[in-house]
Amino acid sequence: MLFTLLALAGTVSATALTAAQGYTPTTGAQPRKRLDPLSRRGIDAKRQIVLPSAFRSYLDTVVRAQVQLPAYMYDILWSEDPTQMTTDGIATSGEAYRAAMRNGSSVAVGTCGLLQATPSIAGLSGGSWLVYSLAQSNFPEVQDLVFGENVTGGYSRWNTEYGTLTLYPSTNDTINAEYMNQTVVDITGKYNAGWPVSIVDLLGRSMGRHFLNGTTKTNFFDNDTVHGAGVLFSDLQNVPTFVSRQQPLPIVVADGWSKYPYGPDGGEAQGSQVPPTNIIYEFNAYGVIRQLVAFTPIQYLGTTNESVCVTNFEQAAFIIGSSSDYYAASNSSVCSWITLVNESFTQPDVQLDVALYPNPFQGAGNGSFTEINETYLSIVDGGNDGEAIPIQPLLVKARKVDTLIAIDVNAEANDYAAGGDFIASATRAALFPDAYTFPPIPLNTSTFIAKNLTRRPTFFGCDTPETPLIVYIANGGPPAGQPAVTNTSDDTWTPQLIEAFLDQTFDVATQGITNGTVGARDTEWGSCVACAVVDRERYRQGIARSGVCETCLARYCWS
Structure with a gap:
């Protein structure tokens, strides 16, 4: 396969070079634009312009469930x-x-409209695919995004027929060779311009074919299509629903990895997991935030000094590929990727299983920033620290989040969630009490499983008003009487599997509990979520819980 691929290196069309050029960072003397590090500008504008009508629409949906609500x-x-x-x-x-x-079918259960009233949505790894693709596609229904139905204006559907995390997406060896050859050519311009490249550049180009606008099922293997090269993360600022603040601020989360010893093949030599004290990076439509205290505008990502400004480094597919780079923790599964990069580019001192970003924070900060002296930041999948739910950015006190909906679909036990990543988030938050607040939760997975906390929605923090109230919804098992679907480990999806998966995720998220019976759908669930959403403001106004809110929180709160 590799020899065939290399033999094809001289057969690339001229139009394919457009992708290589579109992917290559450029330098110039543009002034760097300073922005608010927590993107308060956009969130405050949303509060002023959008939230009043958004919450009214949300209330209308809750009322449709015909549950009497407290005044x-x-x-x-x-x-x-x-x-x-x-x-x-x-x-x-x-x-x-x-x-x-x-699943977007939420009107009937009274949760429709909540997403539109949400200032921020964070994604990590596979969650980043959802967050970014929703944002770039003008925030359609998920079914429309996946299947391409009712998607207009140049927005594309997902290409689920081809595996995202596989080196060879076709069953035809010749097509695979051409595909990988083109992927290498696409990143050659970046390399020739003096930037290091790694397997994450290859992964990013694959992300472009699967999730970015412009690639379809019919042109997936077409080398005359740029497949998202040149699509920048900051382009989200121009999407109509982003401009009008109708969609939440999309946040992609990834981990820092650079202070650990590595073996000669680029893999980690000692251990495979980033510790909870690691640096977390947040990529949003305005900038990149490092560990809450340092910020760089995303348009100038790649810039490391005030004299030379870099643009075009913030390739959208590269950023979501960085958040999806779980390979740094399982290097053996991608030895062929590393071999391909090694044989295509001469980079003897470059670590190949991480995403490499010129360090805009070099020399800034204090000793707690372990990458302070690094020329390049090494960035990997945000779940490599065991915290695959990206709630850390939303726990930041400065964001003043009242209610946090945490969706846990991690594969911990039989490919179902067991609460371990949620526990890891609580552990990390406790290490930085000045920055984060986190409500009490069980600190062992056995309690999560024994109490069915991953089999039904659970509220944490009901009696700790100084913390956000967390609505924890986990994929801990199929609803009663249904076959197991949502624990699939498939990387390629048929339409039938997608439909079954979307249907079951809807049931998992809305089944609630009735009379203590797991799996019996709670007809008051939509009202219970609304009660959680308003609970902190209720407390600030000195109002006692009453009516359905009193009974809902008694039913769903963990104590």
Whole structure:
């Protein structure tokens, strides 16, 4: 296979070079633009312009469930005063396509509209595919995004027929050779311009074919299509629903990896997991945030000094590929990728299983920033620290998040969630008490499993108003009477499997509990979520819980 690929190196069309050029960073003397590090500008604008009507629409949906609500819910959700509005956030975990699949059928259960009233949504690994592709496609229904139905304006559907995490997506060896040859050619311009390249550049180019606008099922292997090369993360700022603040601020989370010893093949020599004290990086439409305290505008990602400005480094596919780079923890599975990069480019001192970013924070900060002296940041899948639910950015005190919906689809026990990544998030938050607040949760997976906390939605923090109230929804097993679908480990998907998966994720997220019976759908579930959303503002106004909110929180709160 490799020899065939190399033999094809001289047969690339001229139009394919457009992809290589589009992927290559450029340098110039443009002034660097300073922005608010936590993107408060966009979130504050959303609060002023969008949230009043968004919460009213959400309330209309909740009311349709015909559950009598306490008067204070109407007062809070109908308020036009930004200081009296609640702030929520959503974090969607990793696990490849399983994390990317979400169901949009929420009107009937009273949760429709909540996403539109959410200021921020964070994704990690497979969750980053969902977050970015939703944002770039003008925020369609997930079914439309996956299947391509009702998607207009140049937006593309996902290409689920081809595995995202495989080196060879076709069953035809010749097509695979051409595919990988083109992927190498696409990143050659970046290499020739003096930038290091790694397997994450190859992975990013694959992400472009699967999730970025412009690639379809019919042109997936077409080398005359640029497949997202030149599509920048900051391009999200021009998407209509982003401009109008109708969609949440999309956040992609990844881990720092650079202070650990590595073997000669680029893999880690001692251990395979990033410790909880690692640096977490946040990529959003405005900038990159390092560990809460350092910020660089995303348009100038790659710039490391004030005299030379770099643009075009913030390739969207490279960033979501960075968040998906779990290979750094399992190097043996990608030896052929590393061999391919090694044989295509001369880089004797470059680590090949991480994403490499010129360090914009070099020399800045203090000793707690382990990468302070590194020329390049080494960035990997945000789940390599065991925290595959990207809730850390939403726990930042400065963001003032009241309610956080944490979606856990990690594969811990029989490919189902067991609470381990949620526990890891709590452990890390406790290490940085000045930055984060985290409610009490069980600190062992045996409690999560024994108490069915991954088999039904659970609220954490009901009695700790100084922390966000976390609505934890985990993929801990199929609903009662249904076959196992959502624990699939497939990387390629048939339409039938996708439909079954979307249907079951909807049931998992909305089944609730009735009379203590796991799997019996709670007809008050939509109202219970709304009660959680307004609970912190209720507390600030000194109002006691009452009615359905009192009974809902008694039913769902962990104590």
